[in-house]
Amino acid sequence: MQNEAQYKELKEWRSQHIQAYLTDNKKLNQFHDELMRKVFNKAFQTIKKQSGEPPCAFLWFVVGSAGRREQGVASDQDHGLVYETKSKKYETYFKSLGEELSFGLNEVGYPYCEGNVMSSNKVWRKSLEEWEEQLLEWMDSQSWESMRYLQIFYDARSIVGEEKYITTLKNKVHDFKKGHPTLLRRFLDNMMHVKKAVGPFGQIFVEDNGAHKDSIHIKNAAFMPYVNSVRLLSIKEGIHATSTLGRLSELCLLPGYKELKPYYENFERLLSYRVSLFKASTTYDEVHYLNIKKLSKDEKKEVKHILKNGRKLHEYVQKIIKKGC
Known part of the structure; x- marks a missing residue:
């Protein structure tokens, strides 16, 4: 249920206000956070009208330069979702939310990520249990791509929702590292x-x-x-x-x-x-x-x-x- 019109006013708001934040990196990134939360609110309301309240607790996080609070004037989108309970029904709900978030961000001026690091991609949208399994799979893998994904994830920062999920997941990386010191060499x-x-x-x-x-x-x-x-x-x-x-x-x-x-x-x-x-x-x-x-x-x-x-x-x-x- 993607509606360009509801994001048009946010795109205009961005154009009208971003110039006031170009003298300071911290203020510029606070502006990006504010705008992304506004996009989230629009997307969330759209999905609530379509499918009701969220079925469980969740977290929307950002990675990349957004996760590191290092976005420039123009930035693409990099983000993911964690939801509390593994369920096919719940996945359907958060799939819709993830797709609406990616669409909304693109509409207001954050282009789709070429690497597909977005909540619309199942790789970056999982239950907490599935995320724990995914991190373990990446850490066990010998592939270059798995290490790249882990580096991307380690820049994850909560933007809306249960911040504790990120702490829990990053602690999984630290616990694994203690028993597998060669992980650092692979990084x-x-x-x-x-x-x-x-x-x-x-x-x-x-x-x-x-x-x-x-x-x-x-x-x-x-x-x-x-x-x-x-x-x-x-x-x-x-x-x-x-x-x-x-x-x-x-x-x-x-x-x-x-x-x-x-x-x-x-x-x-x-x-x-x-x-x-x-x-x-x-x-x-x-x-x-x-x-x-x-x-x-x-x-x-x-x-x-x-x-x-x-x-x-x-x-x-x-x-x-x-x-x-």
Whole structure:
């Protein structure tokens, strides 16, 4: 029962208000949360009219940049559902809700996830019992894809509903890790490749041609080395925070991790750059590219420093994980 008209006003509301939140990453992501909850309320009312009240307790969670509170001006959708009780009847209800949520988010400006990490996909919509089984299956599997799914799940953050479900499920990962220390090495193997962003003579490697000539893919070259490295240390240490800055804050309080403080500052600056430099970006593709030629001399120097340190952090985490395995 998908109705474009009911989401049109939310799309207009987004266009009218998002400009007020482009000076601060925290405020921008609070705005995204507010908008996603508004979408949820619309979708939920639609399903209630169709199928009645939810048959059991549930949780709607977000992952990806939304889970980490690191969304830019434009962002795709990444989310899932957990419902309390395993039942074919209940699955039918939450399937309808998941499909309506994915539709509604797309209508207001969050494009469908190319990787299909959405509540409309059965892989990301399960009962609590099925989620526990799914996590165990992923952790037991030797496939690259399973490790990728686990990394995605570990960024899960409650947006509506029973937050305790996420804690319960992440504790399953930590319990498994204690009995299977090689799990961390498998996570590491999954994130080994980091594209070199800065050359031996200090030159930044940019796109040579096409629509993004003279630009770097800021998500792959800058964000992901920090995000993946810090997530892995957080899994190792049992940290439940989802934002990269939140994880770094908690890690810095632990013995042996004080040297991570400069990386906190690097990532904080990276988030600021994205907010300030991508105000004019309107599409999900645009926010991933940074044109180096448009930077001032000082900005270019700082971006280069952030890129080089992202690689250093990745190498630092490799040593820690390999030492412990």
